[in-house]
Amino acid sequence: MLPEIHTAIPGPRSRELAGKLAKYEVREVTFLSDDFPIFWERAEGTNVWDVDGNRFLDFTSAFAVSGLGHSSPVVRKPLLEQAGKLLHAMGDVHPAGVKADLCEALSRVTFERWNAGTGKTILCNSGSEAVEAALKTSLLHSGKPGVIYFSGAYHGLGYGALEAGGLPYFRDPFRSQLAKWGVQVPYPSCYRCPCGRKEGFRLEGEPFPNCATTCLEEISAQILAAIRQREIGCIIVEPIQGRGGEVVPPRDFLTMLRRICDAEKVLLVLDEIYTGFNRTGKLFACEHFDVIPDIICLGKALTGGFPLAACVGRADIMDAWPASQGEALHTSTMLGNPLGCAMAVAAIAEHSKNETQAQAQEAGRRLKTALGGLRSPFIGDVRGAGTMLGVELVKGDGAPFGKLAGAIMVRGLQEGLILLGGGPDGNVLSFSPPFAISDAEVAYLTGKLQAYFEQLPQTLA
Ligand SMILES: Cc1ncc(COP(=O)(O)O)c(C=O)c1O
Structure with missing residues (x-):
């Protein structure tokens, strides 16, 4: 399902929990800022609901764990x-x-x-x-x-x-x-x-x-x-x-x-x-x-x-x-x-099962085609196999553009997208969604990404 956001992101309950972590968890573990994180309450299929009742779309399978979907009945x-x-x-x-x-x-x-x-x-x-x-x-x-x-x-x-x-x-x-x-x-x-x-x-x-x-x-x-x-x-x-x-x-x-x-x-x-x-x-x-x-x-x-x-x-x-x-x-x-x-x-x-493999292949093909259709001078490379895909972001001189990846993750979260960055310089948007990701969900992602590529780089000069 597409995202549904009702509060500022992070919402009030997430902010409260971040305060608790700031006090009781060792600082290096969870990245806490005005924009991050949301705290999860439940998840199903491709969706995650946070503690403030917002619905997100997860393009990470929570670190490539939930390929079969969050809370899959299979497991x-x-x-x-x-x-x-x-x-x-x-x-x-x-x-x-x-x-x-x-x-x-x-x-x-x-x-x-x-x-x-x-x-x-x-x-x-x-x-x-x-x-x-x-x-x-x-x-x-x-x-x-x-x-x-x-x-x-x-x-x-x-x-x-x-x-x-x-x-x-x-x-x-x-x-x-x-x-x-x-x-x-x-x-x-x-x-x-x-x-x-x-x-x-x-x-x-x-x-x-x-x-x-x-x-x-x-x-x-x-x-x-x-x-x-x-x-x-x-x-x-x-x-x-x-x-x-x-x-x-x-x-x-x-x-x-x-x-x-x-x-x-x-x-x-x-x-x-x-x-x-x-x-x-x-x-x-x-x-x-x-x-x-x-x-x-x-x-x-x-x-x-x-x-x-x-x-x-x-x-x-x-x-x-x-x-x-x-x-x-x-x-x-x-x-x-x-x-x-x-x-x-x-x-x-x-x-x-053959069906699972076929579903994973098909999802990968659709997502890669969609990511390959993004247009921006800041996209250096689109690569990967199956649903393990990366979009490497670079500046005009080819240097890693980690700040842009960070800004996209923050902006994406505000609009209901759970995204991750990777690579030694944090400049690769890394995608590993659940295999059941739909065409509409992929289109939502790429529509938002295309807009971010047009709006965000100039704010990061
Ligand atoms: C290729 C690879 N090996 C090992 C690990 C470590 O696994 P864990 O975080 O469960 O210790 C990871 C985690 O991301 C990984 O991607």
């Missing part, structure tokens, strides 16, 4: 049924039955579907933890501590995930406490090519650019040099970068990484926490390239709204972990929480 029903029976169990001692069902479902939907044997899982409470479980696996499997990661990468904010993260904003304040096992290499962003080439060309209808091989050769040389100089156990990579600004690599990038990993006996860890579960128009983004990872990290849409994530790897690799002798080496109090497991089992089944 709400099993959640409520499970809540009526069992809220919590003893994850690594006496687990809930549904934990076993979820581990099986994760194997079926990944490695078994790819005809690559069985997948074995470590369940986690956040994406960051799933990444760290993968990094621990890499060390146990190879005995080598080194990890190759990419500029612009976002894998979460725990200290392990942070050491493999390529966004200075998150790393820099904590650099002195980070262990130094990571080696950063450039991510092949075609819009801001690390080799200084012009944008890679895209085939009609193809989300992936396919430039000449210069940048891949350069990146490959840097990776091989790192492997020669350091003890490297794995390469960790997002098939399309999310928080880094919806950056789509050239089509041959993942294939190249797979080839290097095979030749050098290094594990390929794909972080599909953002891209997984139809977000890019395939069940998993690696399926665009026919690349099978050694380990895949999943989260976000895995449950559609519960803090549960997973590190799933090929069984022979995951068996590098020793059998439990009664004390798990990697676990947590809430591991395999039955509520999250019940939601995830149902979400996986829904995401596996």
Whole structure:
């Protein structure tokens, strides 16, 4: 449904709650200003209602979690049924039955579907933890501590995930406490090519650019040099970068990484926490390239709204972990929480249906076409796959125009649009709506955006 706004934004009740947070929450967590935030009360489908009764249209799926729609009955029903029976169990001692069902479902939907044997899982409470479980696996499997990661990468904010993260904003304040096992290499962003080439060309209808091989050769040389100089156990990579600004690599990038990993006996860890579960128009983004990872990290849409994530790897690799002798080496109090497991089992089944994938693809096509129709000298690039789309905003000289993205988010909120910015400079409008987004809702978005592009830049000089 289209937005319906009855109060100033934020409304009086949101302002009151912001006051409470200002007093009781650590300052760095929630951005509080005269314009932000609204406090959510309920959500359904593509809509969110705030505590002041205003209705918003969500183009973020709340950080790419609610692809199936907010409060989707697909996950709400099993959640409520499970809540009526069992809220919590003893994850690594006496687990809930549904934990076993979820581990099986994760194997079926990944490695078994790819005809690559069985997948074995470590369940986690956040994406960051799933990444760290993968990094621990890499060390146990190879005995080598080194990890190759990419500029612009976002894998979460725990200290392990942070050491493999390529966004200075998150790393820099904590650099002195980070262990130094990571080696950063450039991510092949075609819009801001690390080799200084012009944008890679895209085939009609193809989300992936396919430039000449210069940048891949350069990146490959840097990776091989790192492997020669350091003890490297794995390469960790997002098939399309999310928080880094919806950056789509050239089509041959993942294939190249797979080839290097095979030749050098290094594990390929794909972080599909953002891209997984139809977000890019395939069940998993690696399926665009026919690349099978050694380990895949999943989260976000895995449950559609519960803090549960997973590190799933090929069984022979995951068996590098020793059998439990009664004390798990990697676990947590809430591991395999039955509520999250019940939601995830149902979400996986829904995401596996052809209809869900078709709906995600169709929504992505419509949104990308509409965003591509926006006209402004401040739009540098429109990119992405499926419903994971970014519009990069630039000034006349091509420099990032983060202020414009910020102003659009504020103005959009006032008119009922929930939008997010991303990229190292905050200048990429990032879209990841629920798959059921309608034509009218997309038209509302682009109508407003076009007006903002015409009105806002001159106010920001
Ligand atoms: C690709 C990717 N990996 C990992 C994470 C971290 O997940 P979490 O915030 O659940 O720790 C995110 C979160 O945005 C992500 O986009």
